Amino acid sequence: DVQLVESGGALVQPGGSLRLSCAASGFTFSPHWMNWVRQAPGKGLEWVAYINPDGSEKSYVDSVRGRFTISRDNAKNSLYLQMNGLRAEDTALYYCVRTPRLFDSWGQGTLVTVSS
């Protein structure tokens, strides 16, 4: 079975940084494009970023471009999201999701709270 397990969420002050990780198992990670999707408390879903299999192609939603960086390590079957310059509006549950355009498998999410 496909498993995506996120970690790294925490309470952080505005302007701070955080690195999220997603450990993938149950499938061959390296050929798959991957996404991050977030959900603010009590709100809807927002696509954040995607990355292609070798990391050479990335795309971001405008609200995070220049502050967040998506990356991956295929040898470790892991996906990452480096978040800098965090703002209160970045507070959300962050999901690791397989396959841009199709969003076929989701992790359980890791909670990021940005507050002083």
Place this chain on the structure above:
Amino acid sequence: VVMSQSPLSLPVTLGQPASISCRSSQWLVYSDGNTFLNWFHQRPGQSPRRLIYQVSNRDSGVPDRFSGSGSGTDFTLTISRVEAEDVGVYYCVQGTHLPFTFGQGTKLEI
């Protein structure tokens, strides 16, 4: 691309049909001819689960009472007979145009 779902709240009776509309502000046919319109169900405290991909393809394990239809800019998720386990929020998402965008969600309650 703006995705507009209706209704946003859907009270239903067990055993009765239900349908949710999703309209996009742009045509959702991708350059390869595919239409990347997907439907998800999210129960409280759980991750979203995909039900339907590319308009009308039901995911493995999804009951056949769920069906998707539509084309271009107008899409519909239909539940032929609502069961108690169907409560929660339903989202459509378009994966054709960047940035990928979700509908606001439709809360189905019995």
